[in-house]
Each structure stands twice: as C-alpha cells, then as structure tokens.
Amino acid sequence: MVQQVSVFLENTSGRLAELTRVLGDAGVNMRALMVADTAEFGVVRLICDRPRAAVDVLERAGFGASINEVIAVAVPDRPGGLADVLGVLGEQGLNVEYAYCFVSPSGAAAIDIFRVDDPLRASAVLTHAGIVVVEPAALYVSD
Amino acid sequence: MFQPDFEAMSRDELEALQLERLRATLTRVYENVPTYREKFDTAGFRPDALSSLTDLATVPFTVKDDLRAAYPYGMFAAPMREIVRVHSSSGTTGQVTVVGYTRGDIERWGDLMARTLACAGATPDDVVQISYGYGLFTGGLGVHYGSERLGCVTIPISGGNTKRQVQVMKDFGVTILAATPSYALLLGETALEMGIDVRDLPLRAGVFGAEPWSENMRTQLEETLGVLAIDIYGLSEVLGPGVAAECSEKHGLHVNEDHFIIEIVDPETLQPVPDGEMGEVVFTTITKEGIPVIRYRTRDISRIIPGPCACGRTFRRMQRVSGRTDDMLIIRGVNVFPSQIEQVLTGIPGVAPHYQVVLSKHGSLDHVEVHVEVGPDFAFDEIRALEKLQRRVSAEIASALAISIGVKLVEPKSIQRSEGKAKRVLDLRNEGSV
Structure with a gap:
C-alpha cells in the first residue's frame, strides 16, 4: 500500500502555490500531484518522497493534511493495459473512487494510483492476476 | 460546600x-x-x-x-x-x-x-x-x-x-x-x-x-x-x-x-x-x-x-x-441563537466546533453563511466525502433551526481563535455588497 498525502484547500488564489512552497522549503520532493475541485473547495492529492514529513510541515504551516492508503500499479505498456487492470478490479466488485497516473522515478513505466474501498484485497487480487503492484519503497522513503 | x-x-x-x-x-x-x-x-x-x-x-x-x-x-x-x-x-x-x-x-x-x-x-x-x-x-x-x-x-x-x-x-x-x-x-x-x-x-x-x-x-x-x-x-x-x-x-x-x-x-x-x-x-x-x-x-x-x-x-x-x-439573529423571520449552531456542529463527527456565522448583503437581501472547519482528523482525499459532510451539516442545521443556511467548509484552524469571548458572528452587512 502506498501512502498518499491529501490536503484540503479553500478555493482562494495563491493557496496551492503556498502549499508547494511549504513542501519545497522542507525539502519534500513530489512525484505526482492531482487537484480535484468543486466551486468552493479543492482537494490536492500527492505522492512524495517523505509523506509523514510532508503532513507534519503542512500542518505546522496551517494546512489540513492527512495520509490515505492507495494502491500503485505498474501499468503494462501496451494498448488495453489500463483496461485490463480496471477489468480485474471490476470483476471483483472493487469500486475505484479516483485514479491518476504518473511516470515512475526511473522513467521506465507508467504508474497508476487507485483509491479503492478495500486496498488490501485489491492488492491481492491484482497480484493474483499477474499485475505488478508497486511497493512503497520504489516511490518514497518510508518515514 | x-x-x-x-x-x-x-x-x-x-x-x-x-x-x-x-x-x-x-x-x-x-x-x-x-x-x-x-x-x-x-x-x-x-x-x-x-x-x-x-x-x-x-x-x-x-x-x-x-x-x-x-x-x-x-x-x-x-x-x-x-x-x-x-x-x-x-x-x-x-x-x-x-x-x-x-x-x-x-x-x-x-x-x-x-x-x-x-x-x-x-x-x-x-x-x-x-x-x-x-x-x-x-x-x-x-x-x-x-x-x-x-x-x-x-x-x-x-x-x-x-x-x-x-x-x-x-x-x-x-x-x-x-x-x-x-x-x-x-x-x-x-x-x-x-x-x-x-x-x-x-x-x-x-x-x-x-x-x-x-x-x-x-x-x-x-x-x-x-x-x-x-x-x-x-x-x-x-x-x-x-x-x-x-x-x-x-x-x-x-x-x-x-x-x-x-x-x-x-x-x-x-x-x-x-x-x-x-x-x-x-x-x-x-x-x-x-x-x-x-x-x-x-x-x-x-x-x-x-x-x-x-x-x-x-x-x-x-x-x-x-x-x-440581543445575540439573537433574525434570519428570514426565524430566531436563531449562535449556540444552537454550536450544538449541531458538536454532534457531527468530522467537523470542529469552531464556526462563524457570516452575515452579508447580496443586493438588498441578507445573506447568511456558516463557516465550519473541517476536523483535523478528517480524511481529506475524497471530494464526495467532503460534499457529504457539507450536506449533512446543512441538513442538520436546517432540521434543528427550521431554516436553511448556506454552509461553507473551511480549512482546519482557519477561523480565528479567541483568547476571551469567541466572536461567533461576523456581520459584514454594513461593509458594502459582497
């Protein structure tokens, strides 16, 4: 299971810039960042090299931040690769709340992040289907 | 004694x-x-x-x-x-x-x-x-x-x-x-x-x-x-x-x-x-x-x-x-005490008991919005969960106060803390239209 940092933001100008500045000043390096928003507020989800440290500095800087468990999957580099992954989850009745994609630190593969209801079971199911579930160590330092 | x-x-x-x-x-x-x-x-x-x-x-x-x-x-x-x-x-x-x-x-x-x-x-x-x-x-x-x-x-x-x-x-x-x-x-x-x-x-x-x-x-x-x-x-x-x-x-x-x-x-x-x-x-x-x-x-x-x-x-x-x-707010004809809002909020997990009732003017009409802090322990990643929380706060205020008031979720610890009496009502009605 991979630790994702989520931050609640009011939709005010400059708030996202502040967030990234706080992380940058603390020497936290981001691997992926995804913003979801409504008219009134937004949620920033990010994968970074030191999730615990990121939450600590964000909270000290007055942000509401939390850690959630998501699964990371190395998606096969061929047409239909992502469809196969989602197919496996769908067959097992595992609902995907949201997903986003980034290139792995080594640059070799695309990595998809999935937020599912039951990440433990999803990991097991995917592994069983021969899909590579990425270990946290490949993405960040476990702090 | x-x-x-x-x-x-x-x-x-x-x-x-x-x-x-x-x-x-x-x-x-x-x-x-x-x-x-x-x-x-x-x-x-x-x-x-x-x-x-x-x-x-x-x-x-x-x-x-x-x-x-x-x-x-x-x-x-x-x-x-x-x-x-x-x-x-x-x-x-x-x-x-x-x-x-x-x-x-x-x-x-x-x-x-x-x-x-x-x-x-x-x-x-x-x-x-x-x-x-x-x-x-x-x-x-x-x-x-x-x-x-x-x-x-x-x-x-x-x-x-x-x-x-x-x-x-x-x-x-x-x-x-x-x-x-x-x-x-x-x-x-x-x-x-x-x-x-x-x-x-x-x-x-x-x-x-x-x-x-x-x-x-x-x-x-x-x-x-x-x-x-x-x-x-x-x-x-x-x-x-x-x-x-x-x-x-x-x-x-x-x-x-x-x-x-x-x-x-x-x-x-x-x-x-x-x-x-x-x-x-x-x-x-x-x-x-x-x-x-x-x-x-x-x-x-x-x-x-x-x-x-x-x-x-x-x-x-x-x-x-x-x-x-004299703290009583009359909102669209209904008497509302800020303490009633507090009573509602403290009963809802996921929100902090810090809140502010913000009164402003939209044109000639009074507009009321309650700003509520998301609790520090809330898992922030799902928009759906946040929207559900917002709707729940709205619905419970509506049911307790018999009036519908806009609810805005704000960042944890963003509402000013008071070192004396808390300032629960922010009246912007005399500061021009919003």
Whole structure:
C-alpha cells in the first residue's frame, strides 16, 4: 500500500502555490500531484518522497493534511493495459473512487494510483492476476 | 460546600432573609440614586410599602441603557470614598458601563466565587489557573479573589500566550482551570500541537463561563481535557462571575439566592412566568452596596429548573443560558441563537466546533453563511466525502433551526481563535455588497 498525502484547500488564489512552497522549503520532493475541485473547495492529492514529513510541515504551516492508503500499479505498456487492470478490479466488485497516473522515478513505466474501498484485497487480487503492484519503497522513503 | 449555613438553608429562612435584604436595598437606592428615585416615583412605588417578595413584581425594571445614561458613576449607591474598585463592561454592544464595589462588596464577591470553585470540588489543596482576562473585565479578578478566599494556589496568568499557558499548566501541576470554554478548547489543541495530552496532566476540573456553551461542548471539553466541566454564570452589572454555578450534578446553575433574587419574565409582556418556563432572566441584587441593580433585565434566556438538587444546596437552579435576546439573529423571520449552531456542529463527527456565522448583503437581501472547519482528523482525499459532510451539516442545521443556511467548509484552524469571548458572528452587512 502506498501512502498518499491529501490536503484540503479553500478555493482562494495563491493557496496551492503556498502549499508547494511549504513542501519545497522542507525539502519534500513530489512525484505526482492531482487537484480535484468543486466551486468552493479543492482537494490536492500527492505522492512524495517523505509523506509523514510532508503532513507534519503542512500542518505546522496551517494546512489540513492527512495520509490515505492507495494502491500503485505498474501499468503494462501496451494498448488495453489500463483496461485490463480496471477489468480485474471490476470483476471483483472493487469500486475505484479516483485514479491518476504518473511516470515512475526511473522513467521506465507508467504508474497508476487507485483509491479503492478495500486496498488490501485489491492488492491481492491484482497480484493474483499477474499485475505488478508497486511497493512503497520504489516511490518514497518510508518515514 | 463553602458556606453550608447559607447554601443549604431552608427555603423559609432564605425567603425571610431575602425580604429583609430586599427592603434595605430598595431603601438604599431610593435614597441615593436619582435614577431609581425617579423610576419609583413615576411608578408610584414606595420602598416601605413592600410587604412580601411577590411585591417585587410591581417594581420598575432596570435596563443596560439606564447604566449607560448614568455613565460613569451615576448609578452608584455609595459615596465615592467607600468605593474601592471599578470594573467595566467590554462595550462591544455600545457605550461601556461602569460598576463600582465597596470593600464589603469585594469581600462578599470573594465568598461567592469561593462557593463557585467549591462547586467544582475545589479545596485548599488545589492549584487554580485563571485564564480569564485580568483588568476591567470582571472575569480574572473575580475568580482570583474566590480562589484565594478558598485557599487554593492561585495562578493569575490572565488570557493570551497560549503555549506558555500550557507549559504553566503542566509545570505548576494545575488541577483546576478557569477560562472561557472556547479558550479551554484552544488550550487543549495547543497542548496537543506541543506534544502534551492534557488528559495525562493533574488537571481535573474546569469552571467555564462568560459565553453561552452547549451540552455537546461539555462532552467535548470533558473528553479532550479529562476534566469535570462546570458552567459558571455572572455578569458585571449584577456582580461578575459568582452569580450562579453548576454543582457536580451538572444539572442547572444554583443561583446565590441569599445575594440575588432571580425572576424569569416573558420578554414581550414582562410578566413573571412560573418556574420551569423559559424567559428572560431578571436579577435584583440584595447585598450590593456600590451599585445595586433592581430588576435588571439581563437579556439572557433561561428558565428555573423546578425541584430540589441531589447536592443538598437549596438555592434554585437556572438552566444554562441558551442565548441572549440581543445575540439573537433574525434570519428570514426565524430566531436563531449562535449556540444552537454550536450544538449541531458538536454532534457531527468530522467537523470542529469552531464556526462563524457570516452575515452579508447580496443586493438588498441578507445573506447568511456558516463557516465550519473541517476536523483535523478528517480524511481529506475524497471530494464526495467532503460534499457529504457539507450536506449533512446543512441538513442538520436546517432540521434543528427550521431554516436553511448556506454552509461553507473551511480549512482546519482557519477561523480565528479567541483568547476571551469567541466572536461567533461576523456581520459584514454594513461593509458594502459582497
């Protein structure tokens, strides 16, 4: 299971810039960042090299931040690769709340992040289907 | 009990004492305070005609404007050479009012606050941290003299410098905290940020007052601070803190009836209502020398809780104040007290009990929005969960208040924390259209 940092933001100008500045000043390096928003507020989800440290500095800087468990999957580099992954989850009745994609630190593969209801079971199911579930160590330092 | 001879006296003895003291007070103000002389004369009331406590209902009321008009010393009933202290109201709702105390008033105030602290179980072995503001506000010095009278170790830290407050609480072995409930919550939050869990400290009771608070807030204070949380009541025009306090039964505040006569009146008709019915709280002081008040309309809404209390005190209890007639917001014709919103919020997991009601103008229409902090422990990643939370807050406010109000979720700790009375209503209606 991979630790994702989520931050609640009011939709005010400059708030996202502040967030990234706080992380940058603390020497936290981001691997992926995804913003979801409504008219009134937004949620920033990010994968970074030191999730615990990121939450600590964000909270000290007055942000509401939390850690959630998501699964990371190395998606096969061929047409239909992502469809196969989602197919496996769908067959097992595992609902995907949201997903986003980034290139792995080594640059070799695309990595998809999935937020599912039951990440433990999803990991097991995917592994069983021969899909590579990425270990946290490949993405960040476990702090 | 600090003074069981009074606090547990029989109702007959108490009423005889009240009548005697009331007569003396009415005579004192009639002779010394022009405002009362005029009011009594206009109403055709003569102090020596008072034959029973029920006759009090024929005496004219006193309102805050009377005190404002007499600013600063016009309502004092003692010569200035006998006054040893003055306090003043904060003046947030208009011209400030000034109250004066004789040496005897200060003595009695100490006794009454000692009773209040004893209600929280305080003894001379306790260490009391007084985080109410010291100064013209009655809170700090009021509790201070009571704590010393009882013989507690008294820490006059006043408000502010919250991290230092936490350090003092820990290092000095504080067992009782006196603060506004909103500041007590801030102290708990700050302690956690400093890596200190207040529940691990010797702190065991809190006397909280100076702003209305709810039963849910009590649960939260008791759980996060690990204390017995009791409500204390007072207002500077009547005395300051020490007018009434909850005992450990936590079911209503015993009014110190040997010093104050409480009435509950219908705010419209101004007629007294029977025990048990809600109305505006009216106080008459019967031992004060500096500035007695006669049938003072507090604007606070409460009721008398009928029946005796298991603690043995015979003084009648008033229910915790649920709002003030002048804090009351009229939103699209519905009466709303900020404390009702707090009651709703403290019952919803995922939101913090910090909120602000923001009033603005959209064109010519009043627009109301409640800003609510998302709790620090909420998992922020799902938009759906946040929207669900927002809808739940809206729906529960709508169901409790019978009115629909916009709810805006704001970032944790973004609503300004108060070191004294929390500012729950932000009125932007006179600052142009939004």
